[in-house]
Amino acid sequence: MTAATATPATLPAPARRLGVVAGLRHTATLAWRSLVQIKHNPMELLDLSIQPVMFVLLFTYVFGTAIAGSSGDYLRFMLPGIMVQNALFATMTTGFGLNQDLTKGVFDRLRALPIARWAPLAGRILADTVKQAWSIALLLVVGMILGFRVGNGLLGVLAAFALLLAFTLAASWISVLVGVLVNEPEKVQIFGFMVIFPLTFTSNIFVPTERMPGWLQHWVEINPVTIVADALRGLLVTGPVAGPVAQTLLWAVGLAVVFAPLAVRALRRRV
Amino acid sequence: MTYAIRAEGLVRRFGDTTALAGVDLAVPTGTVFGLLGPNGAGKTTTVRVLATLLTADEGQATVGGYDVRRDPHRVRQLIGLTGQYASVDEALTGTENLLLIGRLLGLGRAQARARAAELLADFQLSDAAGRAAKTYSGGMRRRLDLAASLVGRPQVLFLDEPTTGLDPRSRNELWDVVRTLVADGVTVLLTTQYLEEADQLASEIAVVDHGRVIAQGTPEELKAKTGGQVLTVRPADPADLPTVLAVAGEVARATPEVAQTTVTVPVSDPDVLPAVVRRLDAADVRVAELALRGASLDEVFLSLTGHRAEQDADTDAMEGSLA
Structure with missing residues (x-):
């Protein structure tokens, strides 16, 4: 019991405030904390990887010919969309992890430390963005192995990455809000299933809008998932770019403006 | 300081x-x-x-x-x-x-x-x-x-x-x-x-x-403040309960409590234990349990507040969920 001992003879007076640089350093450390877990639990990485890869394979070879005539054509149509779906599902990890921290007391421990107030949340979001980038890249690589070809070169790919990450960053505020409001982590996943499943399937990511019943088409056309998927198709394959990209960004801004304050307020209220 | x-x-x-x-x-x-x-x-x-x-x-x-x-x-x-x-x-x-x-x-x-x-x-x-x-x-x-x-x-x-x-x-x-x-x-x-x-x-x-x-x-x-210790006596024969109550109350100079057939009374002087043993023996009371122990939180509470330390389930649950 020598090391646990305290109080050096002279202590500098503690600082009154924290700088932004210190806050960014705390954020990076807390992001490390979320990512280093993968090292001990490689299953988490498989979790992030298997579902999207399985979806790509299943849809390409089971439905591809029926929907688009050939699996190659279908892959070109579907891969950008499945990236959107996968990214939306992945936003749920943010709320899930946050809820775990809240229920297990880790969040309290962090808040009692002299660190930036926003660092615990920012660290988690940063780590989840890295995970997002990983699964988007994985989907693209798997798609290319199966015969997907990009239409606008590296620039198109980078723009698609940036756009999808921006959109998921905004959408993850919904996940944060849910993570703060529910009392156990599993409920975040239930929410994800109940909302994201119907939301993504009633878009044009798997089936072209014109092949759906008329009443559904109206919804599919305004579904933000359709808009983001169209933007990614434009950037990665071919088709209109400016319109869908602009609308996607508008949606991102809208989601962030609505849900970020709600989530932050709920978090303040809970802790 | x-x-x-x-x-x-x-x-x-x-x-x-x-x-x-x-x-x-x-x-x-x-x-x-x-x-x-x-x-x-x-x-x-x-x-x-x-x-x-x-x-x-x-x-x-x-x-x-x-x-x-x-x-x-x-x-x-x-x-x-x-x-x-x-x-x-x-x-x-x-x-x-x-x-x-x-x-x-x-x-x-x-x-x-x-x-x-x-x-x-x-x-x-x-x-x-x-x-x-x-x-x-x-x-x-x-x-x-x-x-x-x-x-x-x-x-x-x-x-x-x-x-x-x-x-x-x-x-x-x-x-x-x-x-x-x-x-x-x-x-x-x-x-x-x-x-x-x-x-x-x-x-x-x-x-x-x-x-x-x-x-x-x-x-x-x-x-x-709280008497510090508690004397517990349980007679082997419940019929002896009144005698035990009387003895405990007299020796400890406090009002004993009865729960089922067990008598408890707060005591401040450890010497009451031999006195109780002598008195019960003289009265021919056979004892199933006899103990002098430190006051529990419950008894400290009882003596400080006049009420038992009830487990306030609602407040507890609330504190828990906010913790």
Whole structure:
């Protein structure tokens, strides 16, 4: 019991405030904390990887010919969309992890430390963005192995990455809000299933809008998932770019403006 | 005398429930101060206010001389907190948990690593250092949790029910750690439901009930106030109950209580035990159980408040969900 001992003879007076640089350093450390877990639990990485890869394979070879005539054509149509779906599902990890921290007391421990107030949340979001980038890249690589070809070169790919990450960053505020409001982590996943499943399937990511019943088409056309998927198709394959990209960004801004304050307020209220 | 912790008139409400109804505390630097009370008494809420996790609706408090509301960042640099639940990241190893805290506190990579190794060795966790915390036993988790709150060498340590759910051996180990810390000058605010724990560690105890400090003093003072010990007698034949009641009341000079066939009475003089034995023997009463034991928290409560330390399920659940 020598090391646990305290109080050096002279202590500098503690600082009154924290700088932004210190806050960014705390954020990076807390992001490390979320990512280093993968090292001990490689299953988490498989979790992030298997579902999207399985979806790509299943849809390409089971439905591809029926929907688009050939699996190659279908892959070109579907891969950008499945990236959107996968990214939306992945936003749920943010709320899930946050809820775990809240229920297990880790969040309290962090808040009692002299660190930036926003660092615990920012660290988690940063780590989840890295995970997002990983699964988007994985989907693209798997798609290319199966015969997907990009239409606008590296620039198109980078723009698609940036756009999808921006959109998921905004959408993850919904996940944060849910993570703060529910009392156990599993409920975040239930929410994800109940909302994201119907939301993504009633878009044009798997089936072209014109092949759906008329009443559904109206919804599919305004579904933000359709808009983001169209933007990614434009950037990665071919088709209109400016319109869908602009609308996607508008949606991102809208989601962030609505849900970020709600989530932050709920978090303040809970802790 | 300097005070590491001072609180005046802390009030905190949660909706219609008043968790703190005006708590005053003064904890001298370098001592262990025990906050004793049942679930829902306001112990955790008090700690959360002092540790800057919660703001009080009324009243003020300073830790290490800094106001918890106006200077929370300074307070956080002085304190360590070990909550009711071992709040370690279960997916991380012991080393990584401590590295995380060290890095967040601004230690360099090598420094944080050295500090982690040092603390893990101190808490007999070196062998488990590379294992995920979810594989740890309850006692190991508590030790890791405590180690995590010591990474920054805090001057003031909050221990919120640190031994709840621990086996006696782990509990004794934790008590030793607390004693060592205090010998090194750390101030400890300890909350507990167990009189024995407060008795073992604290130089001063405040008894809290319904969000108020209802009694305060050294363990000896409190025990003296409450009679200190309890005599329990259970006659083998329930027909002897009236005789036992009469004898117990007369010898202890207090009103005994009866629960089923067991008679209990608070006593302040240990010499009553032989007297009771002689009297019962003379009256030809055969005894199934006869004991003199320290007053439990329940009895301290009964004598201080006039009511049993009821488990206030609602307040407890609320405190739990907010914790």
